[in-house]
Every structure is written in C-alpha cells, then in structure tokens.
Amino acid sequence: MAMTSVREKIEQAVAQTLADLGAANVPFAVERPADMLHGDYSTNAALVVAKLLKKNPKDVAQEIADKLTVQGVKTIDIAGPGFINFTLAGNAVKDIVHEAHETSWGSNNARQGQKIMVEYTDPNPFKEFHIGHLMSNAIGESIARLFEAGGADVKRANYQGDVGLHVAKTIWAVKNKKVAGADWGAAYVAGNTAYETDEVAKKEIQEINVKVYDRTDDAINALYDEGRESSLAHFEEIYKKLGTKFDEYFFESQTWKKGLGLVQNNIGQVFEASDGAVIYRGEQDGLHTRVFINAAGLPTYEAKDLGLLALKAEKGEFDVSVTVTASEQTEYFKVVLAAAKHIDEVQAIAERTQHVSHGMMRFADGKMSSRTGNVVTGESLLADLTEAARGREDVAVGAIKYTVLKSASSKDIVFDPEKSLSLDGDSGPYLQYALVRTRSLLRKAAEAQVVDPQPAGAMPVERLIVHFPEVVEYAATELEPHYVTTYLTELASAFNSWYAQERLIVDGAITTRSIAVLKAIENTLAQGLKVLGIPTPEEM
Numbered sequence: 001m002a003m004t005s006v007r008e009k010i011e012q013a014v015a016q017t018l019a020d021l022g023a024a025n026v027p028f029a030v031e032r033p034a035d036m037l038h039g040d041y042s043t044n045a046a047l048v049v050a051k052l053l054k055k056n057p058k059d060v061a062q063e064i065a066d067k068l069t070v071q072g073v074k075t076i077d078i079a080g081p082g083f084i085n086f087t088l089a090g091n092a093v094k095d096i097v098h099e100a101h102e103t104s105w106g107s108n109n110a111r112q113g114q115k116i117m118v119e120y121t122d123p124n125p126f127k128e129f130h131i132g133h134l135m136s137n138a139i140g141e142s143i144a145r146l147f148e149a150g151g152a153d154v155k156r157a158n159y160q161g162d163v164g165l166h167v168a169k170t171i172w173a174v175k176n177k178k179v180a181g182a183d184w185g186a187a188y189v190a191g192n193t194a195y196e197t198d199e200v201a202k203k204e205i206q207e208i209n210v211k212v213y214d215r216t217d218d219a220i221n222a223l224y225d226e227g228r229e230s231s232l233a234h235f236e237e238i239y240k241k242l243g244t245k246f247d248e249y250f251f252e253s254q255t256w257k258k259g260l261g262l263v264q265n266n267i268g269q270v271f272e273a274s275d276g277a278v279i280y281r282g283e284q285d286g287l288h289t290r291v292f293i294n295a296a297g298l299p300t301y302e303a304k305d306l307g308l309l310a311l312k313a314e315k316g317e318f319d320v321s322v323t324v325t326a327s328e329q330t331e332y333f334k335v336v337l338a339a340a341k342h343i344d345e346v347q348a349i350a351e352r353t354q355h356v357s358h359g360m361m362r363f364a365d366g367k368m369s370s371r372t373g374n375v376v377t378g379e380s381l382l383a384d385l386t387e388a389a390r391g392r393e394d395v396a397v398g399a400i401k402y403t404v405l406k407s408a409s410s411k412d413i414v415f416d417p418e419k420s421l422s423l424d425g426d427s428g429p430y431l432q433y434a435l436v437r438t439r440s441l442l443r444k445a446a447e448a449q450v451v452d453p454q455p456a457g458a459m460p461v462e463r464l465i466v467h468f469p470e471v472v473e474y475a476a477t478e479l480e481p482h483y484v485t486t487y488l489t490e491l492a493s494a495f496n497s498w499y500a501q502e503r504l505i506v507d508g509a510i511t512t513r514s515i516a517v518l519k520a521i522e523n524t525l526a527q528g529l530k531v532l533g534i535p536t537p538e539e540m
Contacts, residue, residue, distance in 0.1 A: 006070075006072045006088060006092060006466075009071060010030050010041055010073065010086055011030050013068050013069070014028065014030065014045050014064065014068065017064050017067045017068060018049055018064070020067065021049070021053065021060075021064070022053070023049040023052055023053060026045075026048055026049050026052065027048070028043055028044055028045035028048045028049075029043060029044055030042070030043045032467050032470075033083075036460060036463060036464070038077075038079055038083075038085045039077065039085035039086050040086060040087055040088045040463055040466060041086040041088075042083050042084065042085045042086070043083070043086075044082075044083060045061075045064060045084065046060040046061035046064055046082040046083070046084060047061075047081065047082045050082065057082030058078060058081065061078045061082040061083070061084050064084060065078060065084055070086065072088055072089055072091075072092035073086045073087070073088060073089065073092075074087050074088060074089040074090070074092075075087045088458070088466065090455070090457050090458050093458040093462050093463060093466060094458075094462075094516075096465065096466050097462050097465055097516055097517060097520045098516060100465050100468070100519075100520035100523055101516075101519045101520060101523055103523075105468070105469070105523055105524065105527055106149060106468050106469050106472045106524070106527040106528065106531065107149050107150070107469070107472075108150050108469055108472065109150070109151050110150040110477070111147055111151050111152035111476070112150070112151035112152075113151070113152075114147075114150075114152040114153070115152070115153050115155075115317070115318050115319055116144075116147050116152045116153070116154050116318060116319060116320045116322070117155045117156075117157050117248070117315070117318045117320075117321045117322070118143055118144040118154060118155070118156055118324070119140070119157040119158065119312075119321070119322065119324065120136045120137060120139065120141065120143075120144075120156075120157075120158070120322075120323075120324035121133050121136050121137040121140060121158050121239070121246075122136060122158060122159045122160060122161075122325065123160060123235055124160060124161040124162070124166060125160055125161070125162045125167070125228045125231035125232055125235075126162075126166060126170040126171075126184050126187075126188055126227050126228070126231055127166055127170070127185060127188050128185040128377045128378075129234075129235060129377060129378045129379055130376075130377055130378055131361045131377070131378050132358075132360070133378050134242075134361070134378040134381065134382075134404070135326075135358045135361055135404050135413075136324045136326070136358060137239075137242055137244060138242075138401045138404040138405055139324050139356065139358050139404065139405065139409050140156075140322075140324040140356075141156075141242070141243065141244050141533040142401075142405060142481035142484075142531065142532050142533050143324070143356065143476075143479055143481065145530065145531045145532075145533060146472065146475055146476035146481065146484075146531060147320075147476055149472050149473075150473065150476050155247045155248055155315070155318075156244065156245070156247050156248070157246065157247065157248040157249070157250060157312070158246045158248070158249050158250070159250040159251070159252075159255075160232075160235075160250070160251050160252070161251075161252045162228050162251045162252055163212055163251075163252045163256060164209070164252060164301075165195075165205070165206075166188060166192075167209070167212055167224065168191075168205045168208040168212055169187075169192050169194075169205050170184055170187045170188040170191050170227060171187075171191075171208055171212070171220060171223045171224060171227065172191045172194065172201065172204060172205045172208055173186075173187035173188070173191035173194070174187045174227070175208075175219075175220075175223060178191070178194070182227065184227050184230065184231055185377070191205065209298075210296075210298075213256070213298065241382065241393060241397065242397060242533070243397070243533050243535065244533075248315060250308055250311055250312070252304050254307070254311060255305070255307030255308045255310075255311060256299045256303070256307060257307065258306070258307030258310045258311065259299050259302075259303035259305065259306040259307030259308070260293065260299040260303055260307070262303070262307065262310065262343055262346070263278055263292045263293055263299070263306065264278075264293070266342070266343055269342070270339060270343060271292060271339070275295065277293060277294050277295045278291070278292050278293035279292065280292055280302070280335060280338075280339040282334075282338055282339075285334075285335075285338040287331070287335045287338055288331065288335065290302050290335045292306070292339070301332075302332070302335070302339075305333075305336045306336065306339070306340055306346060309340055309346040309349050309350055309353070310345055310346050312349055313345070313346060313348065313349045317348070318349065318352060319352065320352055320354060321349055321352055321353045321354070322354050322355075322356055322479065323353060323354070323355050323356070324356045324357075324358065325358070326357065326358060326359075326360065327357035327358060327359055327360075328360075329357065330355065330357045333355045334355075337350050337353060337355070354479065356409055356479050357409065357410055358404075358409045358410065359409070359411045359413060360412045361404070361412075361413045362412060362413065362414050362415070363376060363415055381400065381415075382396055382397070384417065385399055385400065385417060385420070385421065388417060388421055389421055392537075392540070394432075394535035395428070395429050395432065395535075395537070397534070397535055398428030398429055398431070398529075398534045398535055399420040399427060400428070401533055401534050402420070402427055402428030402485060402534060403427075403428070405481045405482055405484075405485045405532055406426070406482055406485045406486070406489075407482055408480060408482055409479075409481075409482070425489070425492075425493065426489060428534055429540070430492060431488050431489065431492050431525065431528075431529060431534065432529070432534070432535070432536070432537055433540050434495055434496065434525060435522065435525040435526060435536055435537070436537055436538065436539055436540045437495075437499070438518055438521050438525065439522055440539075441499075441504060441505075441518055442515075442519065445505065445510045445514075445515050445518065448505050448508055448509055448510045449510070450509070450511070450512055450515065451509050451510070451511055451512070452512045453511055455513045459498065459517070460494055460498075461491070461494040461497075461498045461517065461521065462520075464491055464494050465517075467487070468491075468528065471483055471484055471487045472484060472528075472531060475531075481531070481532055484528055484531055484532055487528070488525060488528040488529070491521065491524060491528075492525065495525075498517075502514075504518070
C-alpha cells in the first residue's frame with residue numbers, strides 16, 4: 001500500500017464526509033502534523049467548514065471523525081481548536097517501509113506527461129564561474145530532478161552571454177597585453193577597470209563591442225573565438241564535477257538578433273521610441289520602464305531575453321519553463337515577461353515561464369564582485385573545500401549543495417566552510433555519512449543470522465519514512481528543494497538516535513524488521529540525496 005494512497009484515502013474519505021454534511025468541494029489540507037505525537041496525518045477540514053455550517057469547529061471535527069473509516073488508519077483523534085489527527089496502523093507502516101526498498105521510491109505522477117524546461121547556471125564566457133553560478137546550478141539541478149521524480153520530461157538549459165560589453169572589455173585587455181597570456185578572468189577585471197577609469201580605453205572597448213557583434217575584424221574574431229572556446233570547455237569541466245549535463249545551450253550571440261527583431265517589429269504596439277532608444281513602459285503593469293534597444297541601436301539584455309524566449313519556443317511547446325537567477329534580477333524579469341506577453345511569437349512561453357530567484361552567498365567580507373576582482377570563484381571554493389575534505393570532491397560538492405539547498409531559495413547565505421564540512425549535523429557530509437553508515441550496517445547484516453521476533457508498534461523512524469514521497473512532490477510544487485533537505489536531515493537524526501538506542505546486531509544476529517528499516521532508510525537517503533544532486537558515496 002503506497003504512502004500516497006493512504007493520504008489519498010484520507011482525503012477522499014474526508015471529502016465524502018464533508019459532502020454528506022452539505023460542504024462539498026470545500027478545499028482542505030491533509031498534512032503531516034508538526035509534532036509526530038499528534039499522529040501521522042492531520043486535516044484542517046473541520047476548521048475550514050465550521051463557519052460555513054455555522055457550528056463549533058470541535059463539534060464539526062467530532063462529527064466528521066465519527067463518520068470516518070479509512071483503511072490503514074488505526075486511530076482518529078480531535079486536537080486543538082478542531083484538527084483531526086490520523087495515526088496509521090502498524091501493518092500499514094510496515095507495508096510502506098517495504099515499499100521504500102524500491103528504486104522508484106519517492107517518485108510520483110504529479111507531472112506525468114509534462115514537458116518542462118529548466119534554465120539555470122548561466123555563466124558568461126570570458127568571465128569567472130562565480131559563487132552565484134554555483135547557487136543557480138545547485139537549485140536548478142535539484143528542481144529539474146524534482147520534476148523528473150514527478151514523471152516529467154525535463155530539458156536542462158544553459159543561457160550564456162557570449163557577446164556584450166564584458167566580452168569587449170576582456171578582448172581589449174588581452175589585445176593590449178594587460179594580463180599575462182590569455183587569462184580571461186583576469187583580463188575581464190583589467191578591461192573593466194580601464195573602461196571605468198580611462199576614456200581612451202572606454203572608446204576603444206566600445207568600438208570592439210560593435211565589432212564583436214558584426215564580426216568585421218579578423219584579429220578580434222580570432223581572440224573572440226579562442227576565448228569563447230576556452231571558457232566553454234572550462235565550464236564543462238565544472239558541470240561534470242557538479243553532476244550536471246545540459247540538454248540545450250543558448251547564447252546571446254544567437255538571441256540578440258531575434259530579440260532586436262521582436263522589439264523593432266513591435267514599436268508602436270508594445271514598445272516606444274524615447275531619446276534615441278526603444279523602451280517598454282512597465283508602469284502599465286505596475287512595474288517600471290526598461291530600455292530594450294539602446295541609443296547605439298544595440299539590443300540590451302532585455303531584448304536578448306525576448307530572443308531567448310523565441311529560441312526556447314522553437315524547441316517545442318513546454319508545459320512549464322523555469323528560469324533560475326539571482327534575486328536581484330526579479331524586477332527585471334517581471335518587466336521582460338510582461339512585455340513578452342504582448343508579443344505573439346513569445347506570448348505562450350512567457351505565460352508558462354516561472355522565475356525562481358536565489359539570494360546571495362556571502363563571506364565574512366560581504367558580497368563578492370567579479371567586476372573588481374574581489375571574488376571567491378565557484379571553482380576556487382570547490383577546490384578549497386576539496387582540499388579541506390582531504391581530497392574528497394564528492395564531499396565538497398555535498399557540502400556546497402547542502403548549504404545552498406537547506407534554506408528557501410530566496411534567502412541569502414553566509415557560507416562557513418568549517419560548518420559546511422561538519423559531521424555533527426546540518427551539513428551535506430552529515431547526510432552522506434548517515435548513508436554510508438546504513439550501507440556499512442547492511443553489509444554486516446548480510447553476514448549475520450536473521451531472526452524474526454514479534455514486531456512491536458511502529459517506531460518514530462519508520463513513521464518518518466512514510467512521508468518521503470509527499471515531501472518530494474510538495475518540494476516540486478513549491479519549486480523549493482529545501483523541503484527535501486530539511487526532511488533528510490530529520491531522517492538522518494532519527495536514524496542516528498535509533499542506532500544509538502538499539503544494538504541492531506546482537507551476538508551475530510539481526511531481526512528481519514531491523515533489516516527492513518535499514519534498507520528503507522538507506523534507500524530514502526540515497527533517493528533524497530539524488531534528488532538534491534548531492535553525491536552518494538559508498539564510504540567516507
């Protein structure tokens with residue numbers, strides 16, 4: 001009996017009872033209580049319909065509870081102002097624990113048949129892969145995996161800025177030998193400094209920027225091609241370490257012409273000319289005005305993003321298109337999508353696009369900026385943590401991803417390298433070590449004598465296992481992987497408590513129940529870490 005079936009049976013029974021009471025189709029929730037002492041599930045149905053029925057919520061709760069009979073539920077109780085709590089029968093929990101041994105454990109059908117595109121990471125060639133890209137990658141990869149757990153056909157997309165002023169600044173610095181060799185990250189910093197402090201250099205960079213777009217200068221083209229190829233190859237090495245493989249790559253060199261055309265073709269209908277530029281007045285949507293074509297006639301990021309929407313639409317019709325970026329771009333995206341919804345070619349995909357914003361990762365000296373060179377790059381952070389983890393890159397990746405995914409995506413993060421590698425809890429390595437411990441115990445159990453005493457009632461760790469699939473489904477619905485992270489941390493803690501309180505292998509013997517629970521914990525941790533994109537080591 002699947003866990004989701006138990007919850008669905010509760011939902012169906014409650015809905016039918018409400019209908020019998022004259023409150024059909026009233027929305028209510030069936031959720032896990034905050035305190036497991038209150039049962040395995042709880043519903044607010046009585047509280048919701050009490051006003052409609054003009055009755056006391058506790059009386060309504062009792063009336064509903066008296067009419068309910070749900071297969072797999074042992075007891076139904078009333079608590080607080082009118083919550084109805086359900087405790088599962090021991091056999092129902094046992095069945096779910098055995099279901100948790102399956103490779104499909106944690107999957108659901110919520111997104112079955114859907115086509116979804118998730119765009120994330122989005123580093124810019126000619127610049128460093130910074131910590132913001134690490135955050136976008138961790139969140140985007142996990143969201144993609146959450147959708148896949150729901151049965152969706154997911155395409156992972158990466159949009160990279162391979163044209164623009166940052167490219168011109170970098171090429172200028174290399175061309176003028178402002179850095180040793182072709183260090184593209186350092187060249188960008190040098191070029192940006194020159195652009196902001198030297199008017200002659202600024203003019204030269206602006207001239208290079210035009211040539212990058214029209215590709216009329218062979219020497220600049222050669223530098224551009226070399227830098228682009230080198231940057232993209234380097235990014236692929238980082239993606240491999242992070243466990244990401246993209247299906248689609250989009251580039252600003254592809255999107256700018258499409259975006260420029262979309263804007264130009266809609267001047268007077270969607271956009272308007274203003275002081276030599278072309279703008280969209282977002283005030284009509286309760287937003288703000290933004291420039292889509294600048295006074296030099298070049299497309300801005302806004303126009304390029306319109307072109308990106310057009311390219312995505314050409315890849316097929318998606319039920320959902322998710323874009324993951326830093327929260328500082330939230331208002332920007334609102335304007336771009338508002339404008340796109342007025343343009344026939346991109347209206348459909350704009351209406352199906354959801355923007356997931358993430359906060360900033362900060363260290364003791366505040367936000368790092370790639371413009372000034374005062375930056376901890378994503379790869380340097382990964383390298384430093386790998387060294388601190390005695391060469392274990394899988395542990396370092398787990399430490400970073402857990403830190404990013406343990407809180408709501410929009411929250412800023414203060415990264416503490418020492419805490420991120422701790423085995424004492426609230427860390428990626430803590431979860432990885434719990435998984436390794438279950439696997440070690442299962443190897444020992446394989447050599448032990450198996451005994452089969454009469455099982456007692458469901459243990460807390462077993463009752464916790466029950467809720468894994470619904471956590472995965474809810475995290476996908478909310479586009480928030482942190483629900484899975486929180487659940488796994490709780491499960492690892494419950495496992496460690498159970499392991500500390502009971503000797504699982506006594507005199508060379510282990511019970512069938514202990515083996516079943518161990519297998520369920522091991523698989524739940526493994527599947528959960530997989531959903532988060534955190535490596536699952538065999539040993540630590």
